[in-house]
Amino acid sequence: MSQYVLRRLLIAIPSLLAISLVLFVVLALAPGDPFSELATNPNVPPEVQAALRARFGLDDPIYLRYLHWLNAMLHGDWGFSFVSRMDVDKLILQRLPTTLYVIGSAQILALLIAIPVGVYAATKPYSLFDQVANTLAFVGFSLPTFFTGILFILIFSVTLDWLPFVYTTDIKATGIHYVLEMIRQAIMPVAVLGLFQAASMTRFVRSAMLDVIRLDYVTTARAKGLGQTKVIVKHVMRNAMIPVVTLIALQIPAVFGGAIVTEQIFRIPGIGSLLISSILSNDTPVVMAVTFVFACLVVLFNLVADVLYGWLDPRISLR
């Protein structure tokens, strides 16, 4: 087992190197310039822009820049933002809690909806409940978050005036008021994201359950006289969860990566909005760091999913 994990981690190194190389080259070849805003300002002579470019090493050849970056990364230096002129790790850590709170809550909400609904729908396929759940799921994942987000704002903020639509990180309250306010402002983004995720996940759980529920051992379990709940939870769900675990494990990096569109709509200062604003201002060190961390998390959670298989189904042995 530990040997397996070690081997997988070693295999991860070349793949991460390759990922970083591809990311770096793509970003370096992408058009744009972090100091382009200066060009439109007649007060700033072009030499200043040229000096800044030289200072941040933007005029070096790509392979040199990549090696510099790699070397710094190995030493734990994530780079230096051109735009904010501060260290990238600080910038990311500043935004991590908000992203974890909002996107994490949304994922939990999605799971809390998807698993019970999917399981129940699978036990009674083509019943009224199944039909309604299916229809809602289709509606849910057909509506993009930018649409539902704006719809929610129009209904709950503009018309009803119940919820704020600008997310603030510095609520000026303490104790219970602070908690309540944090929950109040997160309701809309969490609902928008959570319902969207729940929709596709419900379909997934349902089909995974249906695959297993027809197997002979389930009939055997029932024939033994086990109750419906026990059969479903202990015998069916455990086996049906393998593909679901893969799906969830691959979505956990997204919890760290943030949700670009939703964060933009509700002004949530998370990793997603950091990524998009950095892309727009061509702040390559930040883009590079965020995407690379994301790649690392994907690789890591793939491994976690594989390890979990062995626990869920002892027949799968890891060598």
Next chain:
Amino acid sequence: MLDKELRSMIGDVKDGRMDRRAFIKRLAAVGLTAPMANQILAIGGVAMAQSPAPYPPTKRGGGGPLKLLWWQGPTLLNPHFATGTKDQDGSRLFYEPLASWDAEGNLNPILAAEIPSVANGGLAADGKSVTWKIKPGVKWHDGKPLTADDFVFTWKYASDPATAAVSISTYGDITVEKVNDLAIRIVFKNPTPFWANAFVGAYGCVLPKHLFADYSGGKSREAPANLAPVGTGPYKFVEFKPGDLVRGQLNPDYHMPNRPHFDTIDMKGGGDAVSAARAVIQTGEFDFAWNMQVEDDVLLRLEKGGKGKTVYAVGGDIEFIAINFTDPNTEVDGERSSMKTKHPILSDPNVRKALSLLVDRESVKKAIYGRAGRTTANYLNGPEKFVSKNTSWEFSVEKASKMLDEAGWKVGADGIREKEGKKLKLLYQTSTNGPRQKTQAIVKQACQKAGIEVELKSVVASVFFSSDVANPDTYPKFYADIEEFQIPMTQPDPALHMRRYISANVATKENKWQGQNFPRYVNKDYDAAIAAAETETDPVKRASLYIKCNDLLWQDTVFIPVMHRLKVEAASNSLRPALSGWANETDNIQDWYREA
């Protein structure tokens, strides 16, 4: 003649026979007012009026929180590193200059004890130096006194190329001397008619020497104060999250009486302009939102029965179509739009004039800019004193067609004009941006009626406005026949605005397209007029030189002005922001208050 009249008028003002307001009115009548009119009086020996900002609050604080919404949040808080206005705005909450520009383009003293003039001995008669007196008793937020040393240090800091400050052009060519603890002298190399540049406005913010002295030059990026500013401003720094939030609280030791009005200040970033407008005008979650680049229809709809309104500030920002004088389709020495070529179609002045007749500015205003734009024939639209009255514009497809007919451009079988085998086809490029694409459509339609085929192209803004030497779609490269963009006018003086178009500034491969003369316009008269204006200390002659430059651009149809754009902001109904088209939104933040 004008010159003589003006001198006698200045005399009248000096002697008190004419009041300042009447003087400015008279100047307006001949096309000269606003900031430079006041500078005329300053050089002419009359003290500039200290702008009478009405400020009713009678005690410091008590205004509650002030919540600002910047849909692009500040990403750094050192005014000398501020890449965009958003960063300048954020820094300005804490740092202060000697003076800032008010709505009329007058200087409003902030850290200065008084505005320099010839009469108070501040301005040298030869225009080669200016002496500023610093307000006594001003303290940094950490309690240390503000002295002339801080100003001298700021100049050294910003003018050192190793610091890589964006304000280097403001401080590079001057010398700052300490006169005594509370006075500095700025010495210019040449007579400088526009003396109020260094230590004025956004780039004028002074830094505390005691916190930055160890971080000058190459170490500038390591200064802890870059992210935690200590200034002299009305608000003290509390918290900063780049791109998201800037927070400040009332400075109890602020140097102006009864100011500031608000107890805390929050500047939230992120999102988009439309939802920012909604948060201020419709739901009232915020007090003020910046830069409302939103269609006027949308704003009007939001304002109906809303909790806020839009406010406007007039400056000199101009949206225009530039015409390429070189050939974008012929490559010479690896360079298109090379100075060695001439545009096959647009080098004909009649075609340029006809194009100008085909831009329906009134429709553009009605359909797109609404209250946020003014139609104009001029490239230079402010301050008033520099605005030419000799120009005019009209929209007429018939006149344009007639002009083209007379110039030999005949309508061909396919409805497109041609002359000597050359088809009248143009490529019209601009950045991807709703209003710009609509303008393109309006112009294209009119051109079609006149027998000109226009191909439209839009380039993503981050590419179009970049200086990427490898990319063919940038605006300095100008690989198109005509292109549209906006040039902001960042100070109430045309020197930088007009200097772009001298022939030495042409964008070429040789200067890596860093030259700012994108139309590749070359005119000896223009060059001479700019050179003369830059050392002319007589404000009236100087103004007339710039007016001449504007008229040359108009006569040669180098640009087709589309819209003189105003700054649009959103404010809650009770907020009274002090705004100016010649300054950033927060440049007079100490004067903001809320009506009870």
